[in-house]
Amino acid sequence: MRYYIVNKDKNRRNLYTKLESSYKLIKVLQQTTQLQINLTSYYSVILKSLNKLSSKNASISRIKRRCILTGRAKSVYKDFGLSRMQLRKLASFGLLSGVKKSSW
Numbered sequence: 001m002r003y004y005i006v007n008k009d010k011n012r013r014n015l016y017t018k019l020e021s022s023y024k025l026i027k028v029l030q031q032t033t034q035l036q037i038n039l040t041s042y043y044s045v046i047l048k049s050l051n052k053l054s055s056k057n058a059s060i061s062r063i064k065r066r067c068i069l070t071g072r073a074k075s076v077y078k079d080f081g082l083s084r085m086q087l088r089k090l091a092s093f094g095l096l097s098g099v100k101k102s103s104w
Contacts, residue, residue, distance in 0.1 A: 006066055072086075
């Protein structure tokens with residue numbers, strides 16, 4: 001099992017949710033030109049404090065969808081959070097509600 005990789009991804013998710021509101025505030029301030037003229041000093045203070053807090057791992061692009069059972073990163077279904085192999089295994093035993101093996 002890849003517990004280390006799964007925990008690392010969880011930590012990245014927690015860090016992103018902590019700093020998400022600050023990132024959105026910075027983005028809004030960057031896009032509005034009228035506010036930039038009036039609040040340049042306030043804006044620079046926010047940027048400096050955010051640069052101290054943030055790291056590479058706080059970025060949304062660093063978060064990867066992983067299987068909750070195995071930690072596999074490839075072919076993970078959004079609806080279940082499981083990789084294709086685990087999904088098939090659990091569905092064949094009837095452990096997933098609403099999933100039925102089709103045969104024709």
